[in-house]
Amino acid sequence: MYSKEHKEYLKKIKINKFLIRLSQLLIVFLIIFIWQFAADKNLINTFISSSPKAIINTIINLYKDETLFHHIWITFYEVIISFLIATIGGIIIASILWRYKFISKVIDPYLTMLNSLPKVSLGPIIIIIAGASTKSIIIMALFISIIITIINVTQAFETTDKNKIRLLQSFKAKPYQIFFKLILPSNYNNLINVCKVNIGLVFIGVIMGEFLVSKAGIGYLIMYGSQVFNLNLVMTGVILLAIMASLMYYLIIFIEKKFQK
Amino acid sequence: MNILKVQNLRKAYHTKTNEILAVKDFSFNLKQGEFVAIVGPSGCGKSTILSILCGLDKASSGKIEIDKNLKFGYMLQGDNLFEWRTIYKNCLIGLELENKLTKENINYVNKLLDTYGLKEFKKSYPSNLSGGMRQRVSLIRTLATKPDILFLDEPFSALDYQTRLAVSDDVYQIIKKEKKSAIMITHDISEAISMADKVIVLSKRPSTIKNIYEIKLTNKSTPIQNRKAKEFAYYYDKIWKDIDYHV
Numbered sequence: 001m002y003s004k005e006h007k008e009y010l011k012k013i014k015i016n017k018f019l020i021r022l023s024q025l026l027i028v029f030l031i032i033f034i035w036q037f038a039a040d041k042n043l044i045n046t047f048i049s050s051s052p053k054a055i056i057n058t059i060i061n062l063y064k065d066e067t068l069f070h071h072i073w074i075t076f077y078e079v080i081i082s083f084l085i086a087t088i089g090g091i092i093i094a095s096i097l098w099r100y101k102f103i104s105k106v107i108d109p110y111l112t113m114l115n116s117l118p119k120v121s122l123g124p125i126i127i128i129i130a131g132a133s134t135k136s137i138i139i140m141a142l143f144i145s146i147i148i149t150i151i152n153v154t155q156a157f158e159t160t161d162k163n164k165i166r167l168l169q170s171f172k173a174k175p176y177q178i179f180f181k182l183i184l185p186s187n188y189n190n191l192i193n194v195c196k197v198n199i200g201l202v203f204i205g206v207i208m209g210e211f212l213v214s215k216a217g218i219g220y221l222i223m224y225g226s227q228v229f230n231l232n233l234v235m236t237g238v239i240l241l242a243i244m245a246s247l248m249y250y251l252i253i254f255i256e257k258k259f260q261k
Numbered sequence: 262m263n264i265l266k267v268q269n270l271r272k273a274y275h276t277k278t279n280e281i282l283a284v285k286d287f288s289f290n291l292k293q294g295e296f297v298a299i300v301g302p303s304g305c306g307k308s309t310i311l312s313i314l315c316g317l318d319k320a321s322s323g324k325i326e327i328d329k330n331l332k333f334g335y336m337l338q339g340d341n342l343f344e345w346r347t348i349y350k351n352c353l354i355g356l357e358l359e360n361k362l363t364k365e366n367i368n369y370v371n372k373l374l375d376t377y378g379l380k381e382f383k384k385s386y387p388s389n390l391s392g393g394m395r396q397r398v399s400l401i402r403t404l405a406t407k408p409d410i411l412f413l414d415e416p417f418s419a420l421d422y423q424t425r426l427a428v429s430d431d432v433y434q435i436i437k438k439e440k441k442s443a444i445m446i447t448h449d450i451s452e453a454i455s456m457a458d459k460v461i462v463l464s465k466r467p468s469t470i471k472n473i474y475e476i477k478l479t480n481k482s483t484p485i486q487n488r489k490a491k492e493f494a495y496y497y498d499k500i501w502k503d504i505d506y507h508v
Contacts, residue, residue: 163341169317170335171358171406181354185345 050235058236067216072240074217075206078134079248082141083202087195089142090149097150098157098183099175111151119144119205123212132213140212141205145198152197156190157183192256199248207241218244264331264442265291265314265410270323272309283309285467287323291410291442296433298445298453301463302504307446308414310468311335314444315412334408334441339419340399342387348398349374349383355406366405373401377435392420393428400432404439411436413445417452429456430484450504454496455484462503471503 002010032052038044039051046054062068097104122143130136160183168178184191210219218237225233270287273280283306291297301307312318314325315333342351352370356362374383377397387395396417403411416432417425433456436443447453453460454476462471478490487493 161341163337163339164343166317166337167335167341168354168358170315170333170337171355173358177358181358182343185343188345 047229048231050232054232055236055239058232059240062236071216071218071221072244074134074214075210075219075241076244078137078141078206078209078217079199079202079244082138082145082206083195083198085138086142086145086149086202087198090146090194090198091153091191093146093150094153094157095179095183097154099179104154111147115147115151120208123208127213134214136213137206137209137217140209141202144205144208145201148201149194149198152194153187153191156187156194160186192252195252196249199252200245203241203245203248262293263290264293264328266324266326267314268324268326270310270313270325271321272306272313272318273321282467284313284320284469286469287463289461289470289473291444294440294442295459296436296443296445296457297459297461298447298457299461299463300447300450300453300500300504301468302465303448305463305466306468307448307463311412311414311444311446331409332407334403334406334411335414336399336403336411336416337414338416340387340392340395342395342398342402344387347384347386348379348390351387351398352402352405355402359406361406366407369407370401370405373404377401377431391424393424393431396420396428397431397435400435404435404441409442411441411443413443415446415448418447418449425452426485433484450497450500451488451493452484454493454500455487460496460500462500472499474499 035049036052039046039049039053059068062071097107119140123140126136126139126143130139164182164186165178168182173181206217207219207222210217211223214220214223218241221240222234222237225231225237267290268288270284271282272284273282275281287310289297299307299310309318313320315335317335342348343354346354349370352374353362353367356366356370374380379394379398379401382390382394387398390398399416413432417429420428429452445453445456457476460474460476462474463469464471474496476492476496478487478492480490481487
């Protein structure tokens with residue numbers, strides 16, 4: 001059993017945590033309230049800034065049209081596919097670069113160049129090559145996230161403790177053994193961080209792709225809304241995106257906790 | 262009986278602008294069951310010699326004669342335990358890599374862990390162990406593959422002084438009990454005298470052998486006890502002069 005002092009300490013932590021959550025919720029409600037209040041009193045131009053009620057109505061209408069989940073699904077699907085390819089592909093390429101330093105040195109300047117190149121500029125080329133389809137959107141998202149994944153993961157692999165590598169070598173370990181027994185597990189946290197960054201990057205890529213070519217998806221909703229001056233639709237798209245992106249982020253944190261010992 | 266013969270070992274390192282001769286001329290023999298310490302000023306190429314002996318590095322020239330059936334165990338600075346593996350799993354890493362996870366070998370590891378006071382910690386992670394215990398785990402990990410010769414590369418230098426004394430006592434007794442031959446590198450003269458049967462003193466780079474001392478102490482026992490032997494100061498003085506430290 002805990003002492004009285006310790007119990008009080010635990011209680012204090014709990015209260016503190018509760019207060020933080022409460023304040024976080026309050027901020028959301030406050031923003032929604034002020035926004036709606038300003039809209040009702042005509043303090044802001046609802047044609048441009050929309051209003052919470054209008055956004056909810058838009059969502060309900062989309063739901064009634066049976067297109068809400070279709071758009072969400074399309075974007076979600078594109079994000080997941082690009083995320084998986086970018087993360088897994090990036091890690092595989094980084095492993096090859098770790099194993100073959102020669103290749104790594106040869107392609108280093110190209111990686112640096114591709115990394116600093118604004119990937120949107122590749123948009124038109126991708127569309128011409130891959131066609132105006134989901135494929136282009138996924139390729140776009142891939143380009144944005146895979147280069148930085150390769151660079152970050154390779155760097156993480158390179159900083160693995162040299163003494164531990166020597167230790168395994170003293171047991172006559174082969175490179176693949178060093179990779180699976182040491183490099184991969186010791187970089188677990190780095191890989192999770194790469195995943196967290198990638199979710200954000202892939203979203204950027206997918207929405208950018210949807211702006212350029214798409215017939216459905218949240219990016220399409222935003223683009224379509226702005227073209228017909230339906231700002232309610234644009235705002236709805238942004239809000240949906242914010243919710244989706246944070247849900248994905250928490251999904252990764254959930255997976256991270258699940259796999260930690 | 263000599264189990265390891267080294268003759269005229271030479272090692273040069275090449276950089277873009279320079280060629281550095283690390284080891285000029287190094288010869289010595291290791292007898293079965295002998296504990297040899299190599300001391301020398303820092304940066305004199307002690308670690309280089311050890312890396313070459315255990316096959317992690319190649320000599321530029323020279324001859325190393327060794328029985329093909331003999332196995333090496335390498336223990337390097339710090340314990341290098343894998344934080345994501347339990348103590349038990351850490352000890353098995355060598356066997357895993359060599360594909361020798363036989364029942365007999367696993368039993369041997371279990372026996373070592375039990376004998377050397379780590380029975381209750383098998384399922385713990387390294388972060389829950391003290392520095393001394395971690396060092397012991399690191400030694401058991403090396404012993405697990407049943408090496409005949411142990412190479413110790415400043416194994417205790419990451420520990421604080423008190424722990425260091427206790428751990429070197431510990432490690433020494435385990436090595437003697439398991440009847441292993443050992444070569445240890447250290448820059449600590451008293452550690453060398455207290456543990457080794459033979460101390461090899463190296464010169465500054467490019468290193469050659471300056472002197473070899475057979476350590477003969479009255480009432481030779483554990484390293485901590487050995488420090489109290491009356492010959493201790495004599496050897497210390499001799500080696501100190503050989504190394505010729507300048508500040």
